[in-house]
Amino acid sequence: MYRGQSGMWLWILHRLTGVGILGFLFLHIADTYLVGFGADYYNELLFLYKNPPFRVLEWVLVGAVLYHGFNGIRLILMDFWDKAVDHHKTLVQITVVAFFVVWLPAGFFMLKPVFFK
Amino acid sequence: MSTETKTTQHTHPDPVARTTRRWTRSGGRPRPTGNFELFSWYFFRISGILLLFFALIHLLIMHLLNNVDVIDYNFIVQRWASPLWRTFDIMLLVLALTHGLNGARVLIYDYVHSRGWRTFAVTTLYVVGILFIVLGAQVILTFQPQIQSVAK
Amino acid sequence: MATQVTVKILRYDPEKDKKAHFETYTVEADPLDRILDVLNSIKWYQDGSLTYRRSCAHGVCGSDAMRINGRNRLACKVLVRDVGGDAGKKIQIEPMLGFRILRDLVVDMDPFFEKYKSIKPYLINYEDAPASSERYQSAEDREIFDETTKCILCGACSGSCPPYWAGPDFVGPAAIVNAHRFIFDSRDQGAAERLSILGEGEGVFRCRTVYNCTDACPRNIPVTKAIEQIRRAMLYNR
Amino acid sequence: MYHKFDAVVVGAGGAGLMAALQLVGKANIACITKLYPSRSHTGAAQGGICAALGNTEEDHWEWHMFDTVKGGDYLTDQDAAEVLARDAIERIIEMEHMGLPFNRTPEGKIDQRRFGGHTRNYGEGPVRRACYAADRTGHMILQTLYQQGIKENVTFFNEYHVMDLLINNGRCVGVTALEIKTGELHTFHAKAVIFATGGFGRAWRVTSNAHACTGDGMAVAYRAGIPLMDMEMYQFHPTGLYRIGILLSEAARGEGGILRNVNGERFCERYAPTLKDLAPRDMVSRFIYQEIKEGRGAGPNKDYVYLHVDHLGKEVIDAKLPDITDFARTYLHVEPYKEGVPIQPTAHYAMGGIPTNIDGEVILDEKATVLPGCYAAGETACVSVHGANRLGTNSLVDLVVFGKRAGLKAAEYCQQNDWESLPANHEARSKELLGFVNAGASDGKRTEIAGDIRKDLQNSMQDNVSIVRNETGLTAQMGKLQELRERYGRLRLQDTGTKFNTERMEALELGCLLECAEAATKGALERKESRGAQFRDDFEKRDDVNFLAHTLAYRAENGGVKELRYKPVVITRFEPKERKY
């Protein structure tokens, strides 16, 4: 094992979330394809998505996209702004904080109807 | 103090701009390398920024403001009644897929080393990728709401 | 003020072992001793077969890059007290990742140097040099590539880079740093050649901005920054 | 394995690489080195390389030559010093053209700075003569030359340890070398061999030298019957980091750094009113020795003084002395911005070595008889440009000036001469040596530990053959070395492997150190005078009547110094005078 510092862990997560989202995207295209067959098929499938565990997964998905997106912005900053590289640590901190600041409240709103109904 | 302190060095704010100007001046400008990797890298950034816009709005609308309690066939029907949303979704689909497939390609290059397997994996990736773009696009573009559902 | 220091070292002898394994040693050391001194005292007084490279002993020759407590470091630039060895913490030493192990902490550096050579690490200038004077260069132009001239080719950066571990072909940050040293030298005219080499599949675009390299570099070279500058130079000069 | 090359260069430091580059295109060449070229100790050189370019103020090569001769306490061969000072200018320009990134003046020329012992107008005051690349000049030279080697496709044999020099019919015909990775013995058959293997600082306890600086080239030549010249002239650099000896370059003082004793007094003023802290190294080292001896040292043992750069300001320190200050922080946890750095003199540079003429040809006796096909350059050689004391920055010049000359001469020799066959049993001596070392693994009576012998050697050399020497110490040291040589005969070996057996390499290196130490001690014992690095408190005066001559030490067949001979000094322009600064 290499005890990499922050950059390495952020990169691993970026990769995992990227692949994760891609996987979900395939699924999502497939299910949306059902729309073409008519309402019954589609609405039946949606039932699956309405399961509480699925709702939590949905929140995780939102998290993945948020994280991947925010971290992507950090990478783009590093690429195009020479000084950003010098502030690597600060940028990492900002990314992580920004992610949680958005993701946790989002979770509250998304899961409220599931658990407090 | 000695005079040496006067030779303080000024760092140019942007070394890249400074040196590229030099190449242009001296005519030693790098040849276009026609490289796919540069394009791929750049595409990650461009599509990433666009995706940030599309994906976040998509998430906001579909998962936060609304959610699966509200979303059903009819919801889709109403949404795709507007060509604007159809365009939006088609953009999202194409960008996310090309961006994601590009990412998967990078992964293959990292972890699949034998020439044969690599070609195989990348080919499969492209085939599946194109298939899904076509499937997705077909739904979004050709979708016709079915009357009885609207009536329900 | 000598204290007892415990070190755990990954050992591998191609003539005896099938697999690498850890061995633990206890040595007397001063908190201000280098890890290299600790290795030396094991080799000289406990186990002569312990194998590692070393020369300068003060971080300028690049011989002894290895993984110390999980991170690539020069053994001669880490003191016992920097890693808490004097406070009873166990110190773990392993060879670098991403290289073939020849024996114990010694790894095969040949591929690394081949990659270095592949980026044409020498001044390319097609014009005749002035007969009896230097080529002029402003202090500002000299400053632009100052950092990357510091590289001692220790390999700590490449050995810390996940894409380098993953693929045997990636030229790696060290080679890129050395390309930067020439690409941004106002006297050099080989930028085009080097950029086209680095623009290929195994060049700068394999870097995923992991930043381990910059953390690992014992010469404090902003490696990632150099890589970014090259990528931008490529983009803006198509 | 057998290899055949027109020329073989042993060592890939500054001298070896420069020599190798001269042979490209003229001869089929190989460069053999026990380290990867970029690991050579030339890379550790910090401060600068001097040449009278006159970029920042008036300067002339004659002044440089004078300083070199005077700095060497008139033991310098003046024909060689002249070559050095003249050629230096061209070599610096040549390296700049190769791409060496020197620091620049505001006009874009190579910048220059002050260095110890370099003066204006024959001693009037300090002059800016040292060209530099921050404080990693040697690193940049090594990199640049190695890069040229890559460009010119020089064949490198990396991590091959040269063990023996082969001579047949009075001509040098090649070397044998051990491939470290496999443990295999290789023979390199060649018309010309160039030695550039660096110094032997590891014979002392406190040294600025790398672990690899074990005088291999000197010892190999010595064993093959070549004498070693002026080995007693070993330089102690005044400013080594306390206890560990890592060098803080003279550049620190060149940029205005100051030495102070425990009372904060700038003591150099007292001893050398004109040049003060920038007096030559042998002198400043003695000043420090004197301060410590008289109880003005700092620390619990009162055994170090301080180097101050804090008054120079952050910008100067960061721009011009970054590495040096980094060393202080890393190894002593001292902050040079704010406080003095504890320093003590450190074993640094061998003025002596394999004797050569000004073309780098190895010579065999006081009549300068040449050994055909054999060359040497760099620290391992003794031309002698440094005489009894080398000036700062003159070594790097030596490497490139005489490295180049040796290379050119060897190229000429290769083109003009035919092959000479290898001697019968050419591997016998190497195999015997290897056999001896390897037997340490199986022979139960072999109980001596290399680490102990090395430690004893280093401690005793530090005590007896360092800055101040005398009859008692030197005689004791001869006895000690005899004892160590005997103990070496009972050397134990734990590692029985063939691949990458570094314990074996270290044993071989220790043998080389012992040879060099003995030649140095014997030379110092017999030189009953004080001159440059050789300071005898029992003979405090320089004695030009008896000792204005180079020592040549010859080895006895079964070890030990057989005899000393003396070779006259070449004097052309400057008559010996008393040395004052």
Ligand SMILES: Cc1cc2nc3c(=O)[nH]c(=O)nc-3n(C[C@H](O)[C@H](O)[C@H](O)COP(=O)(O)OP(=O)(O)OC[C@H]3O[C@@H](n4cnc5c(N)ncnc54)[C@H](O)[C@@H]3O)c2cc1C
């Ligand atoms: C810390 C420090 C700072 C210095 N600063 C300066 C300075 O500022 N200015 C200045 O002029 N001088 C300076 N010097 C002195 C100068 O750097 C050295 O004298 C010089 O670099 C020696 O170069 P070289 O080419 O002779 O040998 P090295 O660079 O030591 O190279 C020796 C080569 O020989 C090879 N070798 C050795 N033994 C064998 C063997 N048995 N088989 C095969 N290969 C072998 C090694 O692998 C290596 O490649 C400094 C020295 C030190 C230690």
Ligand code: HEM
């Ligand atoms: C939300 C906005 C997004 C942004 C800003 C963004 C940004 C980026 C960037 C900059 C990279 C390049 C990383 C690098 O070169 O090291 C990248 C890689 C990647 N992205 Fe995205 N992305 C976004 C959305 C997506 C989506 C929706 C997917 C899935 C379909 C995705 C999948 C991937 C994958 C698989 C990679 C490759 C990861 C790797 O090589 O480690 N991304 N992203």
Ligand code: SF4
């Ligand atoms: S960039 Fe730094 S870590 Fe990488 S090889 Fe050079 S000195 Fe070592």
Ligand code: F3S
């Ligand atoms: S660790 Fe590797 S991925 Fe890039 S930023 Fe450094 S080269």
Ligand code: FES
């Ligand atoms: S021994 Fe030279 S870098 Fe550590």
